[in-house]
Amino acid sequence: MIKLKILGKIYYLFFSNNISSFSIRKRVIYLNPNKIDVFIKILENMLRYIVIKILEDKFNDMLKFKPKINITLSDKYYAYIDVNNKCIFINLLCIVFDKHLIEYIIMHEILHFIIKSHGKLFNTVISWYYPYKRNIERILIEYNIYMKNLKELINKHSI
Numbered sequence: 001m002i003k004l005k006i007l008g009k010i011y012y013l014f015f016s017n018n019i020s021s022f023s024i025r026k027r028v029i030y031l032n033p034n035k036i037d038v039f040i041k042i043l044e045n046m047l048r049y050i051v052i053k054i055l056e057d058k059f060n061d062m063l064k065f066k067p068k069i070n071i072t073l074s075d076k077y078y079a080y081i082d083v084n085n086k087c088i089f090i091n092l093l094c095i096v097f098d099k100h101l102i103e104y105i106i107m108h109e110i111l112h113f114i115i116k117s118h119g120k121l122f123n124t125v126i127s128w129y130y131p132y133k134r135n136i137e138r139i140l141i142e143y144n145i146y147m148k149n150l151k152e153l154i155n156k157h158s159i
Helices: 033-058 094-097 101-113 120-131 133-142 144-159
Strands: 002-006 011-016 022-025 026-032 069-070 080-084 088-091
Touching: 002 094, 002 144, 022 033, 026 033, 033 069, 033 088, 033 094, 033 101, 033 144, 080 101, 088 094, 088 101, 094 101, 094 144, 101 120, 101 133, 120 133
Parallel strands: 011 026, 069 088
Antiparallel strands: 002 011, 022 026, 080 088
16 A cells, blocks of 8 residues: 555555556545556646646736646656746646645746846745745645655556
8 A cells, every 4th residue: 555645635555456547535646556657647647637727727817828738747846937938847746736736846947037036036925925934835845755755656656
């Protein structure tokens, strides 16, 4: 059994060869070990949809362009941007966070399109949108164990 968080909610993952792909019942995920790739693809699509929805609902007026969204896997970053290609790269492991935390991460990256460095201006603007910025950053760190569990599942599939 693996303890996962998906969008801030705890799920328990069990592997079973008796299931064609996967099934979710009462926060328990039953997953065929041969279909982990299907499960990962669904997580990617969920995260992409949530990020696009956040961009449309919350930050549509901040940028004069619609950034491309790429889901990636990283040991170092929650997200990062490519200014030249107008792209936001979101770490797949961010699917463990609830929507409010994902929104903060997106805001942080959008702000980098406007203000490049983490200087005083950057911190002032992000603190204006998120006055409890330090608490949010502490909570992000608390989710590391769930990111680690998901990363191990993905790595086992990659081997």
